[in-house]
Amino acid sequence: MENKPKITAAQRRLLFGAVFLMATSSIGPAFLTQTTVFTQQFMASFAFAILASIVIDIGAQLNIWRVLSVSGKRGQDVANEVFPGLGSLVAVLIVIGGFAFNIGNVAGAGLGFNAIFGWDVRVGAAITGIFAIIIFLIKNGRAVMDIVTQVLGVLMIGIVAYVMIISEPPVAEAAKRAIMPEDPIAMLLPIITLVGGTVGGYITFAGAHRLIEAGMTGEKNLRFVSHAANWGILTTGVMRVLLFMAVLGVLTQGAVLSEENPPASVFQFALGDIGMKIFGIVLLAAALSSVIGAAYTSASFMRSFNTVFDRYNNIVIVVFIATSTLIFLFVGRPVTLLILAGSFNGLILPITLGAILLASRKKSVVGNYHHPTWMIVFGVIAVIVTLIAGFMSLQGLAALWNG
Numbered sequence: 001m002e003n004k005p006k007i008t009a010a011q012r013r014l015l016f017g018a019v020f021l022m023a024t025s026s027i028g029p030a031f032l033t034q035t036t037v038f039t040q041q042f043m044a045s046f047a048f049a050i051l052a053s054i055v056i057d058i059g060a061q062l063n064i065w066r067v068l069s070v071s072g073k074r075g076q077d078v079a080n081e082v083f084p085g086l087g088s089l090v091a092v093l094i095v096i097g098g099f100a101f102n103i104g105n106v107a108g109a110g111l112g113f114n115a116i117f118g119w120d121v122r123v124g125a126a127i128t129g130i131f132a133i134i135i136f137l138i139k140n141g142r143a144v145m146d147i148v149t150q151v152l153g154v155l156m157i158g159i160v161a162y163v164m165i166i167s168e169p170p171v172a173e174a175a176k177r178a179i180m181p182e183d184p185i186a187m188l189l190p191i192i193t194l195v196g197g198t199v200g201g202y203i204t205f206a207g208a209h210r211l212i213e214a215g216m217t218g219e220k221n222l223r224f225v226s227h228a229a230n231w232g233i234l235t236t237g238v239m240r241v242l243l244f245m246a247v248l249g250v251l252t253q254g255a256v257l258s259e260e261n262p263p264a265s266v267f268q269f270a271l272g273d274i275g276m277k278i279f280g281i282v283l284l285a286a287a288l289s290s291v292i293g294a295a296y297t298s299a300s301f302m303r304s305f306n307t308v309f310d311r312y313n314n315i316v317i318v319v320f321i322a323t324s325t326l327i328f329l330f331v332g333r334p335v336t337l338l339i340l341a342g343s344f345n346g347l348i349l350p351i352t353l354g355a356i357l358l359a360s361r362k363k364s365v366v367g368n369y370h371h372p373t374w375m376i377v378f379g380v381i382a383v384i385v386t387l388i389a390g391f392m393s394l395q396g397l398a399a400l401w402n403g
Contacts, residue, residue, distance in 0.1 A: 014214035017146030019232045021293050022061075022207035024149045026236040027156060028290030029108020029283055030101065031194070032243065036263040038190040039247040044170060047178035049190040050244050052385065054237045056195050059382030060204050060353050062375050065229040067360045068208040070369045072217035075205045076304045079355040081365050086355055091301040093348045097201030098298030102324035103331070105294055109287035110328070115264040115280025122329050128284070129325030132291045136317045145296065149289045153235060156282050160242045163270045167249025174248060188388075192347070194240075195386060201348050202297040207232055209300045219369055246270070295320045350387045353379055 039046045064075070071078055075094070080087030106125045113124025135144055181187055211217070211225060250266050251257075258265040267279035295317045303310040357379045360371035 048181035059378035112284025169249030
């Protein structure tokens with residue numbers, strides 16, 4: 001029985017902070033770039049990948065948020081109770097995936113600066129890295145993180161919704177292709193990439209770990225945890241559909257997108273030069289919040305490696321951000337990095353989600369709590385789909401990087 005919990009105003013702010021920490025991580029620069037690139041390639045048929053990603057999102061988020069919350073333990077600790085050593089493997093994969101994503105997030109911030117000021121992408125990335133480090137060096141850094149992510153989520157949805165309305169996309173065609181795509185097999189790489197960019201790797205754990213830190217654990221808080229997960233899924237689902245339809249509408253009108261900064265050129269076509277700058281601001285802000293989210297969540301997994309990582313958590317976060325920024329400055333290729341980062345995190349999802357599903361049936365983890373069967377079914381579907389899509393997309397990933 002899930003009892004309605006009584007929470008303070010401060011806990012409620014942390015709860016919404018968890019929702020938008022996950023949401024802004026999910027709708028950051030990787031997602032914006034992936035959706036634009038693949039919509040340009042597949043047009044209305046990309047609706048199939050959007051729909052598949054939402055189904056997988058439900059299977060991943062609800063299972064992970066509820067099981068971790070009722071156990072009161074972080075993802076790596078729960079996985080260790082399923083199989084000794086599995087948590088350590090999960091932590092390593094999450095940290096590597098979060099690191100790859102953070103390089104992409106820094107790249108996205110660089111693209112944001114490029115859209116606003118025309119600056120070199122690497123200059124903007126360096127400034128972003130420095131700014132993110134400052135946030136974690138100030139006293140109330142986590143409180144700032146919660147507020148920023150909430151504001152950015154609402155702002156992004158509003159702007160993208162406006163662009164979608166004025167671009168007049170072919171809604172009927174998109175609805176048809178969501179069920180009957182022209183080439184379903186060709187959708188595998190987009191599916192695994194989109195899943196990785198919105199629910200893969202560290203992203204599924206971002207909100208759950210924030211709730212655990214806020215003390216929102218145990219069966220008494222499951223009602224609010226479920227509401228938080230549902231709002232997170234709804235927020236990211238709406239954003240996916242809105243951005244896809246906006247890009248599709250612009251492309252249907254004959255827009256030719258820039259190879260260097262495809263999502264920004266969508267807004268420039270729809271809104272003119274001011275649209276390019278408005279999107280640049282949103283992209284920059286979303287990238288910054290994603291840098292913060294990736295670093296925060298990845299560092300929370302590193303705490304299980306050694307007490308040093310727990311004691312000096314903020315320093316670990318700062319080093320994480322600084323290193324990922326430096327790597328991007330040397331590697332470049334922001335658009336490719338953003339797509340590859342999502343793909344890599346999508347390949348991690350079957351392992352992390354599979355561990356959580358097994359844990360949901362262990363009394364040593366969840367006690368007398370009975371995890372709903374329908375959620376497990378959704379979770380198993382998500383594991384199977386991501387396993388198959390991930391295996392078949394490996395060749396496509398190699399071709400993407402070499403291309």
